[in-house]
Amino acid sequence: MKLTIRRYSWLLALQLALLVADLFFNAFGSWLSREKLQTAIFFFIVQDAFIIMEYLLFTLALHSTCVYQVGASHIILRNCKLFLFSITVYFLLSASQHSWIVYQYRLSPSESTHQWPLALYALAVFQRLMSVFYYYTSKSTALIMADPRYKEEHLDWIAEQLGDK
Numbered sequence: 511m512k513l514t515i516r517r518y519s520w521l522l523a524l525q526l527a528l529l530v531a532d533l534f535f536n537a538f539g540s541w542l543s544r545e546k547l548q549t550a551i552f553f554f555i556v557q558d559a560f561i562i563m564e565y566l567l568f569t570l571a572l573h574s575t576c577v578y579q580v581g582a583s584h585i586i587l588r589n590c591k592l593f594l595f596s597i598t599v600y601f602l603l604s605a606s607q608h609s610w611i612v613y614q615y616r617l618s619p620s621e622s623t624h625q626w627p628l629a630l631y632a633l634a635v636f637q638r639l640m641s642v643f644y645y646y647t648s649k650s651t652a653l654i655m656a657d658p659r660y661k662e663e664h665l666d667w668i669a670e671q672l673g674d675k
Contacts, residue, residue, distance in 0.1 A: 525567050525652050528560045529645055536641055547615045554608035561601045571655045593651040600644040603637040
């Protein structure tokens with residue numbers, strides 16, 4: 511499937527919408543779901559699913575480039591290492607935090623909304639800090655993927671990049 515400007519604009523809009531939704535869940539998710547375990551689990555599953563969808567959209571954009579089709583995906587991937595690292599770490603931190611919060615709910619539903627262990631606070635702070643790095647790398651990777659040299663057949667440029675190895 512060739513990625514046209516129209517398709518790429520939809521893909522970019524979807525990526526940014528997923529980032530905005532993730533920002534919403536980070537900012538307001540714990541406040542909106544502090545009373546009910548079912549609401550918290552729903553928000554956590556949706557947030558983690560959005561992170562996975564963000565990775566799948568990146569993969570879709572990568573596989574639809576001309577650079578990938580000629581077998582030189584390392585040209586793009588060398589510029590996206592930070593994104594791949596940040597999305598992996600961010601997903602692991604988010605899933606860890608979510609499972610720990612659900613565990614806290616299950617321990618004692620009346621106490622868990624008021625008293626978190628200090629380590630859970632530290633994990634939440636580290637996850638929020640990592641989210642900023644994840645948002646930055648996701649946006650910069652989306653801009654890297656917008657480079658028209660990756661989308662169109664610039665065989666001279668690709669050959670030049672392959673010669674620079």
